[in-house]
Amino acid sequence: MTSRDVARAAGVSQATVSLVLGDKWRGRVSERTAGAVRAAAQRLEYRPNLAARSLRLGTARTVLLVVPALTNEYFARVYAGAERVAAEHGFGLVLYPSPEGVGPARDPFPSARAALDGVIASSMAAGALRAISGAAGPGAGGLPLVMLDSEPGGPGTAATVNPDLAHGMRLAVGHLAGLGHRRFAHVAAAVDSWTFRVRREVFDAEVGALAGGSAVRETSGLDVARGRDAAVRALTGPGPRPTALVCDDDLLAAGACKAVRRLGLRVPQDVSVTGFDDLSLATAVDPELTTVRLPAGEAGAAGMRALLAALAGEPAPSAELPVSLVVRGSTGPAPGVRPNG
Amino acid sequence: MTSRDVARAAGVSQATVSLVLGDKWRGRVSERTAGAVRAAAQRLEYRPNLAARSLRLGTARTVLLVVPALTNEYFARVYAGAERVAAEHGFGLVLYPSPEGVGPARDPFPSARAALDGVIASSMAAGALRAISGAAGPGAGGLPLVMLDSEPGGPGTAATVNPDLAHGMRLAVGHLAGLGHRRFAHVAAAVDSWTFRVRREVFDAEVGALAGGSAVRETSGLDVARGRDAAVRALTGPGPRPTALVCDDDLLAAGACKAVRRLGLRVPQDVSVTGFDDLSLATAVDPELTTVRLPAGEAGAAGMRALLAALAGEPAPSAELPVSLVVRGSTGPAPGVRPNG
DNA sequence: CTGTTAGCGCATTCAA
DNA sequence: TTGAATGCGCTAACAG
Numbered sequence: 237m238t239s240r241d242v243a244r245a246a247g248v249s250q251a252t253v254s255l256v257l258g259d260k261w262r263g264r265v266s267e268r269t270a271g272a273v274r275a276a277a278q279r280l281e282y283r284p285n286l287a288a289r290s291l292r293l294g295t296a297r298t299v300l301l302v303v304p305a306l307t308n309e310y311f312a313r314v315y316a317g318a319e320r321v322a323a324e325h326g327f328g329l330v331l332y333p334s335p336e337g338v339g340p341a342r343d344p345f346p347s348a349r350a351a352l353d354g355v356i357a358s359s360m361a362a363g364a365l366r367a368i369s370g371a372a373g374p375g376a377g378g379l380p381l382v383m384l385d386s387e388p389g390g391p392g393t394a395a396t397v398n399p400d401l402a403h404g405m406r407l408a409v410g411h412l413a414g415l416g417h418r419r420f421a422h423v424a425a426a427v428d429s430w431t432f433r434v435r436r437e438v439f440d441a442e443v444g445a446l447a448g449g450s451a452v453r454e455t456s457g458l459d460v461a462r463g464r465d466a467a468v469r470a471l472t473g474p475g476p477r478p479t480a481l482v483c484d485d486d487l488l489a490a491g492a493c494k495a496v497r498r499l500g501l502r503v504p505q506d507v508s509v510t511g512f513d514d515l516s517l518a519t520a521v522d523p524e525l526t527t528v529r530l531p532a533g534e535a536g537a538a539g540m541r542a543l544l545a546a547l548a549g550e551p552a553p554s555a556e557l558p559v560s561l562v563v564r565g566s567t568g569p570a571p572g573v574r575p576n577g
Numbered sequence: 578m579t580s581r582d583v584a585r586a587a588g589v590s591q592a593t594v595s596l597v598l599g600d601k602w603r604g605r606v607s608e609r610t611a612g613a614v615r616a617a618a619q620r621l622e623y624r625p626n627l628a629a630r631s632l633r634l635g636t637a638r639t640v641l642l643v644v645p646a647l648t649n650e651y652f653a654r655v656y657a658g659a660e661r662v663a664a665e666h667g668f669g670l671v672l673y674p675s676p677e678g679v680g681p682a683r684d685p686f687p688s689a690r691a692a693l694d695g696v697i698a699s700s701m702a703a704g705a706l707r708a709i710s711g712a713a714g715p716g717a718g719g720l721p722l723v724m725l726d727s728e729p730g731g732p733g734t735a736a737t738v739n740p741d742l743a744h745g746m747r748l749a750v751g752h753l754a755g756l757g758h759r760r761f762a763h764v765a766a767a768v769d770s771w772t773f774r775v776r777r778e779v780f781d782a783e784v785g786a787l788a789g790g791s792a793v794r795e796t797s798g799l800d801v802a803r804g805r806d807a808a809v810r811a812l813t814g815p816g817p818r819p820t821a822l823v824c825d826d827d828l829l830a831a832g833a834c835k836a837v838r839r840l841g842l843r844v845p846q847d848v849s850v851t852g853f854d855d856l857s858l859a860t861a862v863d864p865e866l867t868t869v870r871l872p873a874g875e876a877g878a879a880g881m882r883a884l885l886a887a888l889a890g891e892p893a894p895s896a897e898l899p900v901s902l903v904v905r906g907s908t909g910p911a912p913g914v915r916p917n918g
Numbered sequence: 919c920t921g922t923t924a925g926c927g928c929a930t931t932c933a934a
Numbered sequence: 935t936t937g938a939a940t941g942c943g944c945t946a947a948c949a950g
Contacts, residue, residue, distance in 0.1 A: 238943060249921045254945055266919065286692045287631035288943035291926050296628060307653040307857075315647060316674065330671050333657065351627045460861045490861040497863055516648075520801040520831040521862050522838055579927060590937045595929055607935065629927035632942050 237282055246276035253277070257284065296351035298328040299543060301536075303358050306333045308458075309515045310485075310532050314358050314384065317536030325544055327353075334360065354543045358384035358535075361429045380546040384539045387430040388554065395542035395552035397535055399559050401431065404528035405438040405482075407561040408510045409446075411526070412480045416573030417508060418448045421470035421478035423463060423488045426455040435484050435512070452478065456488055463491025464498070471499055471507070479507055479570045486511035486518050489525050493566060504568030514562055523565030531557050578623055587617035594618070598625070637692035639669040640884060642877075644699050647674045649799075650856045651826075651873050655699050655725065658877030666885055668694075675701065695735075695884045699725035699876075702770045721887040725880045728771040729895065736883035736893035738876055740900050742772065745869035746779040746823075748902040749851045750787070752867070753821045757914030758849060759789045762811035762819035764804060764829045767796040776825050776853070793819065797829055804832025805839070812840055812848070820848055820911045827852035827859050830866050834907060845909030855903055864906030872898050 239257070243250040248269060255261040256273040265273075276282075290296045301318055303311040315331060322329045330352075360383075380394045388396040412420070422439050425432045436453070443449040452473055456466035466488070467481055481496075483489035489511030496507045503509055503523055511518060514529035538555050546552040580598070584591040589610055596602040597614040606614075617623075631637045642659055644652040656672060663670045671693075701724075721735045729737040753761070763780050766773045777794070784790040793814055797807035807829070808822055822837075824830035830852030837848045844850055844864055852859060855870035879896050887893040 239945095240943080250943090251922080251945080252920060255920095258945075260945095264919065269920080285632070285943050287628050287637060288926090289945080290628035291626070291632050291928090291942090292944045292946085294926070306656060307650055309648055309650065312648040312653055315672075319672075319674070328671060330669065331656075331660075333660070460857060487857070487861070494861075494863055516801060516828070517858060517861055520828065520835075520858055522835055580929095581927080591928085592930075592938080593936065595927095596936095599929070601929090605935070610935080626927050629942090630929080632926090632944085633928045633930085635942070 237280060239282070239284065242273065242276050242280055242282045245280060246272045248273060257282075290351055295353055296328075297326055298330060298352055299540070300330055300332055300352050300355045301358070302332045302334050302355060302360065304334055304360065306331065309517070310513050310530070311358060313532035314536035314539075317533030317538075318356060318540040319536075320533075321537045321540040321544070327540075327544070329540075352379060354380040354382070354547055356382045356384060356536075356539045356543055357386070358539075359429060359431050360386060361427055380543060380552075382539045382543045382546070382552065384535050385431045394546040395539075395554045397539045397542060397555045397557065399530045399535060399557045401434045401530075401559070402438045404512065404530070404559040404561070405435050406442055407559070408482055408512075408526075408528055409439060409442040411561055411563065412482070412508060412510065412567060413442075413446055413449070415508065415567060416570035417480040418446065418450065418570070419476055419478045420449065420451040420480050420482060421467075422451060422453040423466050423470060423481055423483040423492055424453055424455045425458055425484040425488065427458065432484055439482060450475075456491070458485065458487060460487050460491040460494070463488035464494045465491075467492035467495035468498065471495060471501075477507075480567075481507060481509045483509065483511050486513045486515045486525055486527055489527065489566070490517055490521050493521060493523075493525075503566050506571055508567040508570070510567060518562075518564070526564045526567040527562055529560050529562050531559065578621060580623070580625065583614065583618050583621060583623050586621060587613045589614060598623075631692055636694055637669075638667055639671060639693055640881065641671055641673055641693050641696045642699070643673045643675050643696060643701065645675055645701065647672065650858070651854050651871070652699060654873035655877035655880075658874030658879075659697060659881040660877075661874075662878045662881040662885070668881075668885070670881075693720060695721040695723070695888055697723045697725060697877075697880045697884055698727070699880075700770060700772050701727060702768060721884060721893070723880045723884045723887070723893065725876050726772045735887035736880075736895045738880045738883060738896045738898065740871045740876060740898045742775045742871075742900070743779045745853065745871070745900040745902070746776050747783055748900070749823055749853075749867075749869055750780065750783040752902055752904065753823070753849060753851065753908060754783075754787055754790070756849065756908060757911035758821040759787065759791065759911070760817055760819045761790065761792040761821050761823060762808075763792060763794040764807050764811060764822055764824040764833055765794055765796045766799055766825040766829065768799065773825055780823060791816075797832070799826065799828060801828050801832040801835070804829035805835045806832075808833035808836035809839065812836060812842075818848075821908075822848060822850045824850065824852050827854045827856045827866055827868055830868065830907070831858055831862050834862060834864075834866075844907050847912060849908040849911070851908060859903075859905070867905045867908040868903055870901050870903050872900065 239253045240250050243253045256270045319329045383393045383396045443451040454466040454470040456462045481492045492509045493503050496503050511525045511527035514527045518525040518527045542552040580594045581591050584594045597611045660670045724734045724737045761784050784792040795807040795811040797803045822833045833850045834844050837844050852866045852868035855868045859866040859868050883893040
């Protein structure tokens with residue numbers, strides 16, 4: 237089923253078929269001929285060979301999305317947002333789940349068996365970022381690279397699209413401080429990446445700026461069980477017990493809630509808990525999580541728009557996306573503080 | 578950076594480069610020449626143009642995976658399993674999240690902008706399945722099609738790979754019956770697909786076969802909030818209150834737990850709850866969910882193996898994958914039944 | 919308005 | 935043991 241067959245069936249040349257189906261026939265092919273071509277194509281269920289088209293055009297209309305882990309709903313949403321924009325522009329999106337996401341990534345291009353026009357990488361660890369930009373940046377591959385949720389202004393990146401994490405952390409700590417909390421614990425992700433480093437730095441700054449504020453930190457792998465263990469450590473360490481657990485994401489927050497109950501305490505009467513992301517998990521647990529909602533889908537979409545702009549030779553705008561605090565049942569007044577008091 | 582450039586750099590012809598890098602030079606090219614070619618390729622960071630290779634070979638070494646929703650961890654695991662096997666065979670895997678997954682899918686091929694060798698579709702609704710197999714089956718596209726978690730023996734499918742859902746449902750009901758439960762409710766997914774129809778039929782059969790067994794059913798959209806609402810309906814309907822809620826997946830089960838508590842009851846003392854899938858959500862909630870673990874990753878892997886076999890012209894083996902019941906805290910003895918009694 | 923032609927980069931056949 | 939020539943299916947420049 238080639239364009240030649242369609243041409244034969246329609247009684248025209250192959251070039252005419254290409255023009256008609258490529259929608260470039262205005263004033264070059266007669267209405268009648270165009271109709272015949274379309275009819276033949278439809279009848280024969282013709283599908284253009286994309287390999288041939290890519291070869292001829294020198295572009296694959298395909299982008300690679302590198303994420304640390306697909307099984308995390310956050311990245312699934314990033315994918316969905318990016319895919320939507322890509323599809324609107326006739327681009328495909330292939331996924332490369334970087335192994336374990338936290339270590340240095342292998343060079344993705346041998347295994348990503350597709351011709352690529354550009355790369356979007358999200359939330360990569362420091363080491364992985366270097367490997368990616370080495371292979372995709374202006375060096376070898378020369379592919380345009382857009383970073384999501386990563387250190388702004390990295391070398392060789394066309395643009396950086398980030399949620400306003402600093403503001404998000406300020407909202408979380410501010411919310412808790414407003415409820416009277418002063419003794420904080422930070423249940424932090426044990427991953428060396430920009431996204432978590434920002435949380436840490438802003439958390440420290442905010443609590444430090446709070447009269448009477450104090451904080452401890454425990455780090456944890458990114459799953460519920462390890463989050464729970466870290467929260468147990470935070471709650472049973474030396475010194476007075478924290479009354480508020482600020483967690484780097486919702487998985488850790490869910491674990492923190494389990495830790496509180498395991499120690500015979502209640503959420504939020506004895507200990508308040510906040511998360512990041514606003515995954516569907518946040519409303520699946522009881523009480524529901526107060527969390528910083530990150531616009532994952534919008535980040536994917538904005539990243540794709542920036543990449544498409546770069547591919548078109550336009551300047552690719554970096555962006556900082558707004559975040560919001562969603563207040564639910566996992567936070568409440570600090571023990572001993574009267575509500576509205 | 579073409580194979581011509583490498584040839585020039587190595588002082589050989591382009592054909593020799595192709596032979597050496599394609600690993601087909603044994604006894605046709607001298608050791609020395611091969612070494613020179615490899616060195617030149619490495620030095621120039623040569624990457625073969627995959628569009629050209631696909632065109633020449635007539636195969637793209639790429640498979641499309643159609644899933645109802647990527648933001649569900651289950652399908653993320655299916656993807657991961659399939660991708661692993663694909664990578665081992667030098668195949669790429671591109672994802673097509675069928676819109677809303679429950680309605681009839683658009684023809685995926687216009688939007689999946691890649692040359693495809695085959696299609697794997699998972700858990701498609703009845704209507705969507707028809708659209709896919711029309712486009713991918715032996716008809717138009719002629720692409721081999723492997724169905725996952727779907728009606729076995731569909732027309733034009735090379736193979737079907739399913740978890741043994743019937744056995745899973747028997748395990749769940751049997752577990753609850755063994756704990757003394759007799760009044761069941763089925764919190765069912767409001768999706769017309771094989772995977773949920775099997776659950777329903779086996780649930781009815783099992784409860785019907787149980788002396789003194791009775792059951793009601795409420796249907797729900799596939800998210801926590803609607804699962805909670807459905808469970809409230811099930812628990813507050815006419816007739817005696819069910820003591821066991823059998824839910825079609827873990828999201829619904831999490832919602833059901835919330836419903837129980839919202840009604841002032843306890844899990845599992847007053848009401849036991851079971852789910853399906855064993856998502857990470859199952860251990861994120863308190864109490865943790867007793868659930869039927871479905872081998873999502875293994876399903877993806879087996880599906881990809883079947884498809885690769887079909888592509889190789891070998892018979893593609895259909896498979897039924899074993900499932901297991903993971904007993905956790907959300908199930909307990911029926912009220913009024915003494916443990917071990 | 920339509921057809922002819924060339925060439926994208928590669929794997930392969932045939933000659934040397 | 936190697937090189938020259940061919941064509942995969944498509945689009946774009948150029949002729950008619």
